[in-house]
Structure formats: structure tokens, C-alpha cells
Amino acid sequence: MSELLSANVLTGMLNTMLTLATPLLFAALGETFSQRSGVVNLGVDGIMLLSAFGAFYVVLTNGSLFLGLVVAMLIGIAMGAAMSFVSVTMKAEQGVSGIGLQMFGLGMSSLLFKVMVGTVKTVQGFPRVRIPLLAEIPFLGPILFNNNVLVYIAFALVPICWYVLERTTIGLAIKAVGQNPAAADSRGINVDLVRYGSVCFGAMLAGMAGAAISISTVNLFQDNLTAGQGFIAVALVYFGGWTPVGVMFGALLFSVANSLQLWLQVLGVNVPAGLANMLPYILTIVVLTISVSRGKAPAALNRPFLRGEN
């Protein structure tokens, strides 16, 4: 147990935390945009799975890492467009269409994996990039500035997303559409277009989340690779009160628990593996129960918009 407290282990654990938080952060930031415009996309996990496979397959067949990432983003956008079509254009129940998207992603990624790859193979993922000088800072340097490029991008997106939502005309339009689409419509804003844009952008980030697992963390693909992280990401949006910074803290909290249980296993601490695996999920439920943030939810969340109906 004393090993757990040594500086090296602590550094390693916190660094792992950032790596584990990255896919959650991408997905939850994306879902924040989607929900701010009034669309709950429960299909995040399915998008992550199919994108993760796409990125993995591109890299496996000697495509570049960059190309793999782009393919993951494109798969995300395509699935986001499908989600938008069903729930925005056709006004279907969002919860149901999201679950449909999740089942599709889960099944399709498994099928493609069996047909096109067959056995578990690993790829060379995004390498760690040490940022000169900054990485030399004692303790914090190795934690913060010795990560792969997707980790840097994910955390850089937090202030960028905040700026877009709070300081631009686009953000104002997105929030208005999520709060009172009739008001936005009466100001000449194209409600459906804003929702398409937000959902597709969110799904693109979900695609990056998938890539952040398959070609930058575990560097392989297998059935149900995400293990429900897409759903955790949706929960984090509620936890984070629909703000990028809140979502980031949620992702870190979940990951610190996850990182702790991983390191406990690595260090051979005698905890049943199943119990340790459950820890982050239990924590999520507990925190969600305590942090009642319902009041901050976009007022038009889950409600399709039909002009003149109010």
C-alpha cells in the first residue's frame, strides 16, 4: 500500500487519468453542444464504437494516424447527420432514435471487425509528445506535458467550446434554439439548421472520442471497446450543468476513479477486479444523484420544433 503513495506512482496515476479522461471529454463536450441546441443524442456510444473501429482499421491497413483520425471524425459526422435527420427533420422521439443509433454502432462495429479483421491485433497509436521545457517542471510537467496529441486537443477544446458558446453569435443561436426554439425562429434563425450543426459537431467530437481509445490509448479494437463510456459522457453533461468546464471536471472525476482502480490492479493490491472495475460507475451514479442540476437543463431539451405549435 505504501507504494501507492510514492511520487512515481502518483505521477503515473494522474497521467493515466488525463489519458482516460480524453475520450470522455471529447464525447461529453460534443454532447454538450448537441443538448444545448435541444437534442439529446443517446447514440454517442455507438458513434464512438464505429469511429473507433474506422480509425483502427485505417491505421491497421497502413494508413496514417492522421487519416485514421479524419475517418473517425467523418464517421461521426455521418452518424450525427442520421441522428439529426430522424430526430430533427422527422421529429422522432430523441431517446428512441439515439438508442437505435447506439445499437447500430455496436452491432456494425462488431460485424465489420469480424469480417475485416477477425482477431485481436494492435496498432501503433499516437505517440507521446513531450513538450520541451514545460515537461521539465517538477511533478506537474510529466503529468501535464507528456501526453499524446489527442489529450492536448481535448483539453484545448474546453476553453474554445466555452468561448464559442458564451462569446459568439453562433453560441447565442445554439443556446436560444435549445431554450426557446420558437423565439429563435421568430428572429429568423433556422432552428433545424442550428440543430443539425450542433448534433453533427457533437457527433464529430464523439468520433474523435472513439479514435482517442482505439488509436491513442489501448491501440486495438475489440467488441464493445467503449464499455459504455458514451453513456457516461451523456451523464457527465448533466453532471457538468451543460458547461464545458463542468463537463471537464466530471470527466476528470470519473477518470481519477478509473485510474485508481487500474493502478490498484497493476500494483497487485488485493481487490477483486470486478469490484474495482465497478468503482468509477458507482461513483458516477452517486455523484449524479447528489448533484441535482436539472434546473439548468435547456428548456427545449428533447422537444422537436414545429413552427406555430405553442
Next chain:
Amino acid sequence: MAGRQHLPAVWSHMTPDLPATRIQHMEMRDIVKTFPGVRANDGVSIDVHSGEVHALLGENGAGKSTLMRQLYGMYQPDSGEIRINDEPVQFRRPLDAIRAGIGMIHQHFMLVPTMTVAENVALGQPSTRGLRLDLDVVSERIATLSEEYGLRVDPEAAIWQLSVGEQQRVEIIKALDLGASLIILDEPTAVLTPQEVDDLFVTLRRMVAEGHSLLFISHKLHEVLDVTDRVTVLRDGASVGSRATKETTRDELVQMMVGRELGDLEIREASTGEAAIEISGLRVLGDRGEEIVRGVDLTVHHGEILGIAGVSGNGQRELAEALSGVREATAGRVKIDGTEITSAPLNERVAAGLSFVPEERMRDGAIGEFTVQENVFLHDHDEPEFCRGIFLKFPQMAEHAESLVSQFAVKTPGLDTPLKNLSGGNIQKLILARELSREPRVLIASQPTRGVDIGASEYIHQVLLEQRDAGMAILLISEDLEEIQTLSDRIAVIYNGRIVGTVERSEADAQSIGVLMAGGSLQQAHQETAERD
């Protein structure tokens, strides 16, 4: 126009540019619009000139809003034509109408409550800084418009913090800031206090003086006669006729609206008896856990109608809910003929002689999908007269429902018609019939004629007066001041959860009640009346 130049539109396909020309003359010709099963507009024509106020008058469901929504691009007409400055135009969406210089103040405000005034005004408009918001610039424009048209409002305030009157000013600023020269006002006074109505009319007159055209939707005759130049009356989707306001009378307009002449209500001298319902020190919490009824003392006697006047949101809804048992009272007592029912369950309240006509009739008073007959028996299905054990006696039920329907002149195709297919007036008549059929001693009637056509309102008023004469105590809660004044023997004004004054029928005038409704004192009210006289 308030200091605003043409801006570089960043996403010009989505955001409105300022209209190029002012609307001198707008004309809608032979507009036909059908929805499944309803002909909402049947060949309606209307026109308005710059510097003119044209009223669109009609009952609920006459097609006024539908017509205006077509002018604002929310619906497209099936046939007919819209011309602006003698050019035919087509509006496929609100943006097209905005670009042509049309603004609309909706009855339900189109505001985002969580955002500030400035953000609401900035919404959908190009920023002077490209994609970056320019709320400081927008705030300056708001200040200029406030000055010019007498529209006081703080650009930094969040919408949810504002009063309804202030929110309406934001709506007008939004329209003016987009350069609208023709503004549609959909029932703009429905939610305002009499003083706020006066302020609004001042603003409207300034707008007209600046050459704006106004289309004013209303069903309140005195307002129409006060502020408009011309009136077009709609009935059942068709245009009944247009008149110059100066050349018409109230009676003529009523007849055009209703299709017949209205009788005069006969109000007999009240013969007040014993106290029927006594409310003392009643306190009730609102939806957000704040105390919204803060110590109300009221007594209504047998044979008396006590009207509660007040701007909505001052506790009257919660007061009614506490009396009906839907909401818990945190303190105080309520007695019916001496029996305490403060925290009694519904059945005991009914047994004590209480009946209710709830404010939200389709939410709390009836079930739209149920038939007329089923709605009659929502509560009384377990009376021995109508059931044996768990089995319903259908013949007796049908007979009872039938007698209520004919007695109260409810227009329905049959007893098995889903209630939602009836008009608002007929639904309300049925609810009233049901509540009165128990022969209650006390009736709590909340907004009994809201959204009800003039004919049915008249009937409901008659019934309430008859019941009063027969000795019933009626607590009438209404935001319609005219209704309160017509029916009430005494008027209590509620403000901020307290009764701020009670006046007898003889001394009640709209002005002094208005002062009380806005939170003034009885003294102030008398003073103002005196100054006016």
C-alpha cells in the same frame, strides 16, 4: 431609426439585413388557409397604411392569429396574395417577413428567459465584430430606442427577472431594432395592468407618429375604440366587415363579432347572508418553494360574489389551489360554514359544500381524450346513484349527463364525443354544469371565461349571478378586470401574495383598482381618482 447602419452580414443566408424600404402600404387579399378539418381563414382581406393603427377584432378562434401568422411567414396561405407597396410578396419563413420590414409581438412572448435583454435583442442578428458578440453595441442601440419610444428597460437584466410589461417592451425593442415599419401586436394588453396598458398606448402613439403601421389584434372593444383608426372584424374565419373606428359603435362591433345582439346582464341587489367561507392567515408556498400567498384573510358570505383582482403571478393561482386542496397551506385556516377544511382531503372538501372551476380547465378540470359523459363523472362516479359496488350504472349516468348538457346549452354532437373536440366555451359550460350539479354552498371560480367566446361568457356570467341570488357564495378569481367589476359585490385586490385592499361594488373604478393591482395603497388609489376628477 435608432443609430444603426447596415452591417456586414456574416452568415447572410441566415441573418436578417435591415429592410431596404419602409412599408407605406400592406395589403392581404382573399387569404384562404385551411388546416385539417378547419377553414381558419376564408377569403379574408385587410390592409394598413403607414401611420395607421388597424384593429383585427374577433372572438377566440375567429382566425385573427392565423391571418397574422401568414403575414409573418409562419404559415403560407393556400390562396390569396400579400402585397407590400403594391408589389406582390411571398413569405416562406419569418426571416422573409422580417427582411420586408414586418415585426410581430406575439401573445406568448418570443423571449429566451435565461438570457439578458441585450442577448435577446442580439439574437439572430449579425454582429459588428463578425462572429464575436457585440453586446455593448447592442446595449447602446437598446438605450437609443428606449429613449426614442419611451420603452424603459435595463439591457443587462435577465428576462426572467422582468415584469410582463417590461418583457413586452423588450419585444417591441426587438422588432424596432430589426427595422420593422409594420408591427403586428397579438393581444398585447391581455397580460398587462391598466397602468401598463396606458404606457403601451403611449408607445404605440409615438410609433404611429414616426410613420409605423400597426396591426392590433384584440377582442377587447374599449381598447379597439381607444387606439385604432380602422377595425376589421373576423368571425368564424371570414371577414364580417371593416369600419372606420370613428364611425362605429361598441354595439355595432359586438354584433359583428358575435353575430347577434347581446342581452344586458340583470344584476339584482345582493342579499348577503352568513359567512360561507372564512379564510384566515393563509400562507402557501409557490412552485419554487418561495412563499407566494403571504397571509390572506378573506370572508365570502352566502349570496355574495367576491372578486379577486390582480396581475397574474401574485398568488391567486396558488390561493385557489390551496382552497381546492391541490396545494398544501403552510399556515392559516379555511372554514366552510364553520367546518374546518384547511388540510382536508378533496372528498371532505366536497362534502363540506365546496366546488371548483379550475384556472387550467384542460389540465385540472377535464380530460380532453375522455368523452363528454366521462368528464361529467370524473368525480361523482362513486355516488350510489351512479354505481353499484364497482359497477357503473350507465343508463343513469347517461340520463344525468344528458340533462346537464341540455340544461346548460352545451353544444356537442353527442355524449360520446371526446371533450377536446368541443369549443373552449362549451367545455367550460360543461365543467360549470358538473360543479354546480352537486349543489355546492361555495364555488371557487378561477378565470371562468378565459379563452371563452363572448356568447358563452355571457351565459356563464348569468349562471354565476343566478347561483349568487340562490344563496351560493362565489369566490371569483379573474385577470379580466371588466369581468370582476361586472359580477363582484366586493372586490379584493391581491398583490405580492397579500390582499392589499377590498372595495365595495359602488366605489370600485378601474383606475383605483389598477393602482392597487400595481402594489399601491388604497389611499393612493383614492388620491389618483380624486386628481383625475
